[in-house]
Amino acid sequence: MTDYSYGPEHCRYVPLKSYSWSTIVLPAKNSNECLLPWNPAVYSLIAACHAAAVVMAFEINLQLLSTFKRWTTLYFWSLLVASWGVILLTVSFDLTFFDQQPGGAQVLTGIGWVAMVTGFSMILYSRLHLVLYNRKHLRILLAMILLDAFLFHLPVIVSDYVKGEKGTKLYWVVSKMEIVFCAQEFFLSTLYTYLYWKLFRDETSKKEMQTTFYLLIAAQLVILCTDVVLSALLYTSTFIPRMMILPLTSALKIRIELLVLNRLAGFGQHNESITRDLLEAPSTGAVASSSPPDDKTAIVQVEERWERRQEVSIWNADGPACPEIIRPAEVSRGPARGSVAHSDRDSIDDLERQYLGRYEYEKSG
Numbered sequence: 040m041t042d043y044s045y046g047p048e049h050c051r052y053v054p055l056k057s058y059s060w061s062t063i064v065l066p067a068k069n070s071n072e073c074l075l076p077w078n079p080a081v082y083s084l085i086a087a088c089h090a091a092a093v094v095m096a097f098e099i100n101l102q103l104l105s106t107f108k109r110w111t112t113l114y115f116w117s118l119l120v121a122s123w124g125v126i127l128l129t130v131s132f133d134l135t136f137f138d139q140q141p142g143g144a145q146v147l148t149g150i151g152w153v154a155m156v157t158g159f160s161m162i163l164y165s166r167l168h169l170v171l172y173n174r175k176h177l178r179i180l181l182a183m184i185l186l187d188a189f190l191f192h193l194p195v196i197v198s199d200y201v202k203g204e205k206g207t208k209l210y211w212v213v214s215k216m217e218i219v220f221c222a223q224e225f226f227l228s229t230l231y232t233y234l235y236w237k238l239f240r241d242e243t244s245k246k247e248m249q250t251t252f253y254l255l256i257a258a259q260l261v262i263l264c265t266d267v268v269l270s271a272l273l274y275t276s277t278f279i280p281r282m283m284i285l286p287l288t289s290a291l292k293i294r295i296e297l298l299v300l301n302r303l304a305g306f307g308q309h310n311e312s313i314t315r316d317l318l319e320a321p322s323t324g325a326v327a328s329s330s331p332p333d334d335k336t337a338i339v340q341v342e343e344r345w346e347r348r349q350e351v352s353i354w355n356a357d358g359p360a361c362p363e364i365i366r367p368a369e370v371s372r373g374p375a376r377g378s379v380a381h382s383d384r385d386s387i388d389d390l391e392r393q394y395l396g397r398y399e400y401e402k403s404g
Contacts, residue, residue: 050077060279075136075279085136085283089129092286096125099293117161121293124154129286136282149196155289156220157188162296163227170234180227187223191216217273221266228259258295265292 050073058078099122107115128151134144164180198210232255239248265288272281
């Protein structure tokens with residue numbers, strides 16, 4: 040029989056059937072115990088999940104930096120911050136439990152956790168700009184995200200610096216407040232799905248609309264399922280599995296957001312609900328394409344369109360911010376032979392407003 044009793048220094052081997060998956064208590068000084076009991080299967084599972092999370096996060100970063108021409112949009116920075124939060128949190132976990140340096144990793148844990156959790160909420164917020172045109176409501180939602188970040192991140196981070204058994208007990212009390220962030224993500228994603236359906240419900244018979252709507256629901260279900268699993272592990276004090284899958288599930292949610300972006304890039308070419316300022320914008324001379332743009336081309340075109348139309352407002356001069364939507368009955372069903380088609384510009388404009396998070400509102404007056 041293979042002897043697995045060897046392992047990291049001062050780490051006692053624990054068989055898998057006797058392994059404790061619950062709360063980890065810091066060992067006393069000069070103790071021969073370690074933070075994470077040694078078992079090769081457990082260590083391998085943690086390493087595999089964390090490696091997959093880091094690889095996925097770096098892939099997201101490379102995709103962002105190679106496709107986004109403009110790096111000043113809310114959507115871009117939300118994705119970038121959230122993905123780096125995944126990397127920092129993963130590194131902090133590994134330093135804490137593999138390198139036995141919990142003190143040195145506390146700063147990374149706090150920064151990574153805030154960036155990952157609140158960064159993802161900002162991703163969900165940034166895509167609301169297509170379906171919610173009231174600036175007051177958008178600012179209320181933004182204030183809610185920032186207030187939750189202050190009220191529910193800070194106590195958990197502070198409790199992590201309290202030493203001894205009191206610090207451990209305090210941490211497990213205040214950490215239960217993390218469920219607020221799960222509720223916040225569910226609310227933002229549900230709100231977007233509902234407003235999307237409400238805005239385009241007259242066109243729900245279209246196959247493209249149905250597919251896109253079902254995709255949004257599927258993305259929301261993935262977010263909900265991952266949050267439910269993580270919350271269940273938290274409330275049952277099953278810390279090790281939660282620490283194992285938390286970075287990976289967060290990276291997966293960010294990746295799904297990019298997949299939704301790519302799907303809507305293709306759908307946008309066939310969307311007939313467009314804004315009036317788009318029709319009044321000068322033609323680029325492009326002719327409609329019968330196939331959707333690839334990932335990089337779609338985003339680059341969005342960036343170029345944004346730069347050419349910076350001074351064109353999508354907001355009304357007076358009253359609540361709400362663009363004048365032109366319904367299909369008011370728009371020609373297709374361009375005449377030899378005329379310039381607008382479908383490419385429609386797609387790019389809609390994609391820009393929805394996924395680059397146009398948040399630079401015009402100053403009144």
